[in-house]
Amino acid sequence: MNSLAVVEPVDYLLIGHVTQDVTSSGFRLGGTASYGSLTAKAFGLRVGIVTSCRDDLALPELDGIKLIRKTSTVNSTFENIATPSGRVQYCRARAETLTYDDIPIAWRDTPIVHFGPIAGEIDPEMLERFPLSLRGVTPQGWLRQWDENGLVSFFDWKGIDRILKNANIAILSIEDILGDEDIIQEYAATVPVFVVTEGASGARIYWNNDVRYIRPPQENEIDSVGAGDIFAASFFIRYQQTRDPWEAARVATQLAARSVTRVTMDGIPTAVEVRQTLQEVLN
Secondary structure, eight states: OOOSSSOOOOSEEEESOOEEEEETTEEEEESHHHHHHHHHHHTTOOEEEEEEEOTTOOOGGGTTSEEEEEEOSSOEEEEEEEETTEEEEEEEEOOOOBOGGGSOGGGTTOSEEEEOOSSSOBOGGGGGGOTTSEEEEOGGGGGEEEOTTOBEEEOOOTTHHHHHTTOSEEEEEGGGGTTOHHHHHHHHTTSSEEEEEOGGGOEEEEETTEEEEEOOOOOOOSOOTTHHHHHHHHHHHHHHHHOOHHHHHHHHHHHHHHHTTSOGGGGSOOHHHHHHHHHHHHO
């Protein structure tokens, strides 16, 4: 691993695996850590990632992001296969588990810490270790399991409430929980701000015993990969700036909707798009 002592502070820390996604044209960078960090960079923040992957994994897409990598013999690798009945996902490999000891000292009081597991790779106890930070969680990686062939399925982890109670905000897709409204109500009662994204239908936000639905602008969807991660990072950042979850949701919804009009990482917002969106929401 890189030295934990000789790093500069950051404004936004993302903890989670960068991934190699299997596609018809070869491997492609993926994972919440990738999409979320680049979104935060577009907001003008200093961004750091703590991840695990092979030392020889080239990451030119993450230029400008401070990166701490825990050495692994494999890269976390996913393959998504489209079928008439929906997406089938396989986990082909998983890199090392991330713990608090992997976090640089200078990053342990970062203003925003985004826990973005994609394969249960984050030690859940870490959420208790950032008392001065806004702790945002996208828990999809704790809600996945896979069989001996790598086939991914939903994992109803009964202990996840112990994680969520230490979060300030949690955001997940309705697909992550198979549309189970009982789970939504349980999580909403556990986290101060809880958000459920619903693709083209937008998002619903639970806060202060209220729930509101934020609808996105209608866009011509080309590729929705990464849209949820872009939404989450945008929401965490705007909430930290305003403490207004309704405004944070409007900004995040707009940026996520724009992202689906482009393919994969091309959907990450630019700094210009972030400024335009903030102006549109404020007006």
